[in-house]
Amino acid sequence: MKIELLRTFLEVSRTLHFRLASESLFITQSAVSARIKLLEDDLGVLLFDRRQKHLKLTPEGHRLIKHANEILFMWQKAKQDVGMTDQNALQLVIGSIMSIWDIILQNWLQKIHHNMEDISLLTNTYSPLELRKTVLNGVIDIAFLFEPPFVEELVTEKVATIPLHLVSSEPGFNITEQNLNNYVMVDYGASVNAQHMREFKNSPPAKHFIDQPRVAxxxxxxxxxxxxxxxxxxxxxxxxxxxxxxEDAPVYFREVFAIYLSKSHKAKVIAQAIQYFPDVDF
Structure with missing residues (x-):
């Protein structure tokens, strides 16, 4: 089945090694090689450059990664939706950027699980641009992001305001010196980044740039x-x-928004699910 070929391709693209991919997939190395060859023959392009000692993705291989991930997600969505034994169950497909998952969505999913027993959850991570597209296309039911699009077809609701505090591994730090030791710049979007640049314009550049709060x-x-x-x-x-x-560092605030199609047949369920966010800001 083509799905297995795509899974194998994604594993080889991750490891760039047929043997390591075979160990992860619990199949033989020859089976991995055969699957990649079948996929290449079907597409009519080479996905990997085998001429060097180390395996490399071709430009066509790089382009396939995004499509392969989307196809596998849609296949998982279809399997879950069609295979649900409870006829009253309703699938709710949720997308978000990674940092919002880390900050607030994991606890929210637990509340849905405990309070909406007839809901089957399917989640995925996207870039902000992909979130807008996938909601408008009906691929996902509800998306969470920092900067929502202003599109007539979408309902936009603020679900949380996240306070961002400056913390250090060392006590007694004096912010007036604006000399942040080993400062890690976390990407919270354009508005927060602009505020930070204005208020710390006399500070040296950040030593590290990390886009995920949990990783930072x-x-x-x-x-x-x-x-x-x-x-x-x-x-x-x-x-x-x-x-x-x-204590004396400025505090920034980042608002989190939910977006979904106004004409979605799941609009009432989505609105109910959103109610499980706390009434107060974080």
Whole structure:
């Protein structure tokens, strides 16, 4: 089945090694090689450059990765939707950028699980541009992002405001010196980035740039440093004195929005699910 060929392709593109891919997929190396050859023959292009010692993706292989991931997601969506034994169950397909998953959505999914027993969840991660497209195309039912599009066909609801606090692995930091030690710049979007650049214009450039708050948190816990991070993500570490709040640093706020099609046949279910976000901001 072509789905298995695409799964094999994605694993080889991840490992760039037939043997490692075979171990991950629990099939023989020759089977991996045969599947890649079948896929290449079917597409009429080479997906990997085998001329060098190390395997490399061809330009065509790079372009296939996005399509392969989309096809596998749609296949999973179809299997889950068609295969649900409970006729009253309704599939809810949710998409978000990765950082919002880390900050607020995992707890929200737990509330849906406990309070909406007839809902079957399917989740995926997208870029902001892909989220807009997939909601408009009906691929996903509800999406979460920082900067929503203003499109007539979409309902937009603010679900949370996230406070971002500057924390450090070292106590007693003086913000007036604007000399952030091992500062990690986390990407929270254009508006927060612009505020930060204005208020820290006299500071040296950030040492590291990390687009995921969770990754930045784990980094400074292990290696030391400072970063702007969501309050609820660092609360436990502040209590345990593993991190320290820089009290006189400006606090930024990032709003999280849900978007969905206004004419979606799941609109009532989506509206009900959104109610399980807390009434107060984080």
């Amino acid at each position: 948190l784990e980094y400074i816990l292990e290696a030391g440093g400072s970063a702007y991070l969501p309050r609820q993500m660092v609360f436990e570490h502040l209590q345990n004195k593993k991190l320290y709040l820089i």
